[in-house]
Amino acid sequence: MRDLYAPFYQPWRSAEWRARLRVNDPLSLDCKYLLYQFMSDAVARCPGEVAECGVYRGGTAFILASRLQEAQRTLHLFDTFAFVHIDLDIHDAILAATGFLYSRMPSGAIIVYDDHGFPSCPGARAAVDTFFADKPEIPIVLPTAQCVVWKR
Incomplete structure (x- = not known):
């Protein structure tokens, strides 16, 4: 009571x-x-x-x-991410996803982008290049048309 x-x-x-x-x-x-x-x-x-x-x-x-x-x-x-796979094909979507996830990734985390090297997806490469232009990381292009980034 x-x-x-x-x-x-x-x-x-x-x-x-x-x-x-x-x-x-x-x-x-x-x-x-x-x-x-x-x-x-x-x-x-x-x-x-x-x-x-x-x-x-x-x-x-x-x-x-x-x-x-x-x-x-x-x-x-x-929360925080050790690994992210981004397969969005479209410039603005890739840029938004990377912007959201990058700050939530600790040093040593890995991002893999699909379609980075495909001529049919020019926005994929442009988004990655734009995002990392002022960052310490250097995107590494793979022979699979993917791209990988290790966060510093």
Whole structure:
């Protein structure tokens, strides 16, 4: 009866929700509950996959994945990347993907680009050359028409 006068509905305080949300993660129970509910609502109303950017130890990813398993959806997790394969063919898409991923890659990580050497995909080469023009890395063209970059 101590919570009789709680100012608003707090279902995450129930034993069921505490058990479901108790994972090794610094996020508060109310934040975890809201993420779960918002994602559940979106999955019920919209087609498509689900992504989490910034995974840390995977606490919220575990909660989201448990719900997505029931919905037969895929959870994509983005944090830092040791390896990236980019096969987009189009200049702007390659430039955007590289811009997003490059800053999330540690030193020693590898990016492989497809279509870099194909005459039918001039935008692929132009995007890579443009992006790395002011970076310390030098894209290495492979005989397979691919290109590889090791991040310094």
